[in-house]
Amino acid sequence: MAILDENVLKDTEKALQNMVKEVRLVLFTQEMECSYCKETHQLLEELLSTNKLLKLEVHKFEKDSKAVKQYGIDKIPAIAIMGEKDHGIRFYGIPAGYEFSSLLAAILLVSTGKHKLTKEGMKFMDSLTKPIHMQVFVMPTCPYCPKAVMLAHQMAYYSDKITADMVEISGFPHLTQKYSVQGVPRTVINEKWYLEGAAPEAMVMKKIEEAIKHA
Amino acid sequence: MLNFSVNLGSDADSSIVYDLIIIGGGPAGLTCGLYAARYKLRTLMIEKAPMTGGQLTTTEWVENYPGFPEPVLGAKLAKDMENQAKLFGLEIEYEDVLKVDLAPKIKELVTAENTWKARTILIATGSSPRRLGVPGEQEYSGKGVSYCATCDGPFYPDKTVAVIGGGNSAFEESLFIAKYAAKIHIIHMLDKFQADQILIDKVKANPKIELITNTVVTEFDFEKEPRKVLLKNNKTGESSELVVDGAFVFIGAIPNTKLFEGQLDLDDGYIVTDRDHSTSQDGVFAAGDVEAKVLRQVATAVGDGALAAYKIHKYLDNPELS
Numbered sequence: 001m002a003i004l005d006e007n008v009l010k011d012t013e014k015a016l017q018n019m020v021k022e023v024r025l026v027l028f029t030q031e032m033e034c035s036y037c038k039e040t041h042q043l044l045e046e047l048l049s050t051n052k053l054l055k056l057e058v059h060k061f062e063k064d065s066k067a068v069k070q071y072g073i074d075k076i077p078a079i080a081i082m083g084e085k086d087h088g089i090r091f092y093g094i095p096a097g098y099e100f101s102s103l104l105a106a107i108l109l110v111s112t113g114k115h116k117l118t119k120e121g122m123k124f125m126d127s128l129t130k131p132i133h134m135q136v137f138v139m140p141t142c143p144y145c146p147k148a149v150m151l152a153h154q155m156a157y158y159s160d161k162i163t164a165d166m167v168e169i170s171g172f173p174h175l176t177q178k179y180s181v182q183g184v185p186r187t188v189i190n191e192k193w194y195l196e197g198a199a200p201e202a203m204v205m206k207k208i209e210e211a212i213k214h215a
Numbered sequence: 216m217l218n219f220s221v222n223l224g225s226d227a228d229s230s231i232v233y234d235l236i237i238i239g240g241g242p243a244g245l246t247c248g249l250y251a252a253r254y255k256l257r258t259l260m261i262e263k264a265p266m267t268g269g270q271l272t273t274t275e276w277v278e279n280y281p282g283f284p285e286p287v288l289g290a291k292l293a294k295d296m297e298n299q300a301k302l303f304g305l306e307i308e309y310e311d312v313l314k315v316d317l318a319p320k321i322k323e324l325v326t327a328e329n330t331w332k333a334r335t336i337l338i339a340t341g342s343s344p345r346r347l348g349v350p351g352e353q354e355y356s357g358k359g360v361s362y363c364a365t366c367d368g369p370f371y372p373d374k375t376v377a378v379i380g381g382g383n384s385a386f387e388e389s390l391f392i393a394k395y396a397a398k399i400h401i402i403h404m405l406d407k408f409q410a411d412q413i414l415i416d417k418v419k420a421n422p423k424i425e426l427i428t429n430t431v432v433t434e435f436d437f438e439k440e441p442r443k444v445l446l447k448n449n450k451t452g453e454s455s456e457l458v459v460d461g462a463f464v465f466i467g468a469i470p471n472t473k474l475f476e477g478q479l480d481l482d483d484g485y486i487v488t489d490r491d492h493s494t495s496q497d498g499v500f501a502a503g504d505v506e507a508k509v510l511r512q513v514a515t516a517v518g519d520g521a522l523a524a525y526k527i528h529k530y531l532d533n534p535e536l537s
Binding site: 004012015102105118150176181186196201 | 220268273327358365
């Protein structure tokens with residue numbers, strides 16, 4: 001049975017018709033013991049039918065250690081959104097519910113290069129010298145979450161210093177403990193710095209500044 | 216079951232003057248958008264969240280919207296309203312309005328990305344959850360204190376939570392959280408609940424939910440385990456504690472009108488409108504929860520939106536007569 005219904009496929013096709021450059025979806029999965037691996041794979045297969053500029057590349061997490069290392073994948077299912085280069089945009093867990101839009105937004109971002117970052121934000125990111133890793137924890141039913149994910153991905157797209165993951169927390173219950181997630185969205189910067197809610201760009205930049213200063 | 220929601224902005228044109236710009240994409244805005252698009256008004260909606268639906272997106276089921284004898288998912292109802300309006304040509308952009316200039320004939324809205332212009336404006340910005348304003352609330356917001364059940368309910372499997380409030384939201388969302396949590400204490404400051412009787416009956420029939428009346432929360436003492444909500448009985452003055460894993464606050468709403476202060480007549484923060492949804496400013500209209508009125512429901516919001524669209528259409532035909 002199809003995972004995307006006819007209306008969603010139609011809307012998706014329409015949303016992606018503005019794609020300019022090819023986008024490669026690099027999926028990490030495995031056959032056994034992975035919640036939503038199968039569904040994520042099927043989702044991407046169906047997504048491929050909506051635009052010819054989309055390509056899919058599938059790796060087995062347990063076997064393909066070279067690719068796992070290259071893309072820095074530490075859990076599955078994982079999707080790396082690849083344009084002409086690796087911008088550090090990742091999705092961990094299935095991008096379902098409201099997060100499906102975050103996936104489409106990331107594809108369009110990489111394909112068109114269009115983002116909505118402010119001049120001040122870009123200036124700040126240009127000054128970064130150390131790597132920044134953002135993990136945005138989400139639930140598929142959370143309407144505030146895509147905003148945080150889309151912002152983090154745009155920042156990763158713009159800055160070579162920033163990498164950004166969407167992490168669908170229900171697929172990785174142990175991370176709830178590890179990062180004490182009790183509400184979503186929650187953004188974790190460089191493992192140690194936390195930001196609650198869908199914070200505006202300026203607030204995220206301030207948090208990154210803090211993380212750098214106290215690192 | 217998995218579902219997938221597509222919410223991406225249109226390619227709206229910021230160089231043109233729109234007939235109408237709707238600020239806010241809840242049921243009032245979406246209905247106004249539908250009607251306005253059918254009147255063939257060039258209409259743009261600007262929504263600050265990355266999807267339309269407003270408060271429909273933070274509730275699971277809607278049981279009192281006519282036409283749906285089986286409860287309808289809030290998110291689905293919102294998406295259907297959006298699709299219907301887009302079918303007739305409504306454009307939607309997901310941007311945050313930072314500044315408005317409502318007085319000139321051609322009104323201007325500034326977002327981080329664009330400056331939008333329109334002959335008329337519909338304000339349908341709704342309201343945001345009201346905060347309790349007690350110690351611990353701010354510090355633990357998102358870390359144990361929540362205002363969104365569909366977002367954070369699943370973090371409490373077999374846990375104990377407090378729900379603060381006595382209206383429809385507190386009761387509806389408690390029933391949702393009860394799907395996950397083992398125990399829910401609804402804490403209400405009065406001895407009577409404002410929720411609809413049908414919801415009160417459902418909650419009372421749910422063995423997981425306990426009702427505590429005449430009681431206010433004085434502090435969220437969440438720093439150390441076990442986490443405690445500190446309570447005070449209104450009648451006896453007696454203090455007590457409740458050990459919980461987290462808390463949800465549903466104590467009503469505050470209108471999203473900060474942008475319009477000084478440019479429109481407000482009453483306790485809500486926009487003062489007349490019966491056809493005109494505001495104190497020529498060419499500016501308001502609909503839905505943001506208006507000063509007595510009932511705030513999806514059903515009343517869609518009525519407000521439809522009537523506002525009619526009035527806007529008439530106004531654009533002949534501003535002098537309106």
